[in-house]
Amino acid sequence: MKVFIPDKAMSMEEMIPYLKEAIVNLVFEIDSINKRIDKIIQPKYIEEGFYEELVDIKKIGKETAEDIIAIYPNRESLINDLKSKKKIPFRNDIVKLLEKKYVK
Numbered sequence: 001m002k003v004f005i006p007d008k009a010m011s012m013e014e015m016i017p018y019l020k021e022a023i024v025n026l027v028f029e030i031d032s033i034n035k036r037i038d039k040i041i042q043p044k045y046i047e048e049g050f051y052e053e054l055v056d057i058k059k060i061g062k063e064t065a066e067d068i069i070a071i072y073p074n075r076e077s078l079i080n081d082l083k084s085k086k087k088i089p090f091r092n093d094i095v096k097l098l099e100k101k102y103v104k
Contacts, residue, residue: 047074057097064094078102 046069053075054065071089072078079102081088088095 045073047076050075057101059097060094064090068094068098075102 050073051065051069054060054068055062060068068078068090072081078098082095082099082103088098090098
């Protein structure tokens with residue numbers, strides 16, 4: 001990005017075209033950055049009914065279900081990690097309940 005350094009002898013009227021160009025360039029940069037951020041931070045699709053299904057499991061309450069959904073927004077991602085024996089970031093008793101429900 002070009003940086004405009006005004007000449008001391010320039011009047012404000014002479015600087016206006018340069019300042020307009022700088023503003024347009026800045027807006028373009030901001031838009032470009034926002035598009036990159038949007039690609040990185042995409043909202044996770046939370047599977048319909050998954051939260052209720054988790055809460056229906058005995059010993060899993062609302063807060064635990066919310067914690068699970070924050071990491072696993074859909075049933076498939078949870079099942080894949082359970083089947084692959086990856087480290088699930090919850091207490092062992094919760095993991096066993098999830099395995100009993102989803103991995104048969």
